[in-house]
Amino acid sequence: SQQGEEDPQALSIQEGENATMNCSYKTSINNLQWYRQNSGRGLVHLILIRSNEREKHSGRLRVTLDTSKKSSSLLITASRAADTASYFCATEQETSGSRLTFGEGTQLTVNP
């Protein structure tokens, strides 16, 4: 079964709006990471949040982590058409060492 599950599977918004994606996981983690994938390309790392952190910012990105609920959210503020991509959460579990387990992803479409 998937460690990380994203919600929603697909999200369509207008430019300028905020986009929120959620990720839930099952087992204790060392850290949780978010990646972006443009169509037909490799994944690009966006942000990493450690298990002892609750919130992290990077530019227009805001990530929260609630270890008691085993969930994380990624907020993209003031979205742009260039933000159109698939977004994946990935967890590094306490028992898995360096391995990451990816979720199925959220397809974000930002309409101009």
Place this chain on the structure above:
Amino acid sequence: DAGITQSPRYKITETGRQVTLMCHQTWSHSYMFWYRQDLGHGLRLIYYSAAADITDKGEVPDGYVVSRSKTENFPLTLESATRSQTSVYFCASSGIAGLNEQFFGPGTRLTVL
């Protein structure tokens, strides 16, 4: 700055043939990973390596073989390709477990006829 490269980018082969996908990174990262991504889905780990001559199975290792004789290279071999191995394969590297993100190559799109 090459970073992490994969070759070939596209490959069409037939069932039963042996295929090797290459991955090369220029950062001297310790960790390297192979994932497969099936259409519309997330990534699944095939094999990973913590250092030269150290490899371990991931979630879906059956039908694949890896080696890592040099830190910078991590080839993935499909010993006898099957149609179910049609997928996009991504190689990634990472410097330090638990602290650094993974850096991904551009992927190899493999079709097994």
